[in-house]
Amino acid sequence: MFWTGGKTIYNKDELTTMVHNTIEYYEEDNKRIGEINKKLKEDAEGVVRAEYEQRIARLEEKLRLSYGEFATQKEKDAYDDFEQRHMHERATMKAQGGKCPYLIPTGTGIGTNLKVVCPICGESEDITDLEAW
Numbered sequence: 001m002f003w004t005g006g007k008t009i010y011n012k013d014e015l016t017t018m019v020h021n022t023i024e025y026y027e028e029d030n031k032r033i034g035e036i037n038k039k040l041k042e043d044a045e046g047v048v049r050a051e052y053e054q055r056i057a058r059l060e061e062k063l064r065l066s067y068g069e070f071a072t073q074k075e076k077d078a079y080d081d082f083e084q085r086h087m088h089e090r091a092t093m094k095a096q097g098g099k100c101p102y103l104i105p106t107g108t109g110i111g112t113n114l115k116v117v118c119p120i121c122g123e124s125e126d127i128t129d130l131e132a133w
């Protein structure tokens with residue numbers, strides 16, 4: 001390398017080295033950008049996963065609430081079964097003035113005891129799913 005009137009002149013070897021350095025620089029840069037992209041992608045996946053987990057938790061809560069007083073599907077099934085057995089010529093159908101069997105939940109400290117009562121014949125049944133306690 002030498003100077004000619006303020007202009008730098010490079011010889012072939014110097015130019016080759018410069019080109020190689022430039023290539024190396026861009027390869028390093030490319031690698032660095034690739035790692036950043038990978039990290040961003042992982043972070044984004046984490047965010048998306050967290051969002052879905054929240055959404056699932058909300059749906060589970062909604063589903064639990066849609067059971068009403070029921071703590072588990074087993075209790076809901078027991079209720080449906082009781083309702084089926086106490087149709088009384090279909091007079092207990094929900095469509096007929098809401099005369100469906102009603103529930104009496106009783107808090108016991110360790111869980112909620114659930115009793116279902118038929119409004120027509122007065123028969124009652126404990127449908128508590130103790131496995132949920």
Ligand SMILES: [Zn+2]
Nearest residue numbers: 086118120121
């Ligand atoms: Zn009944």
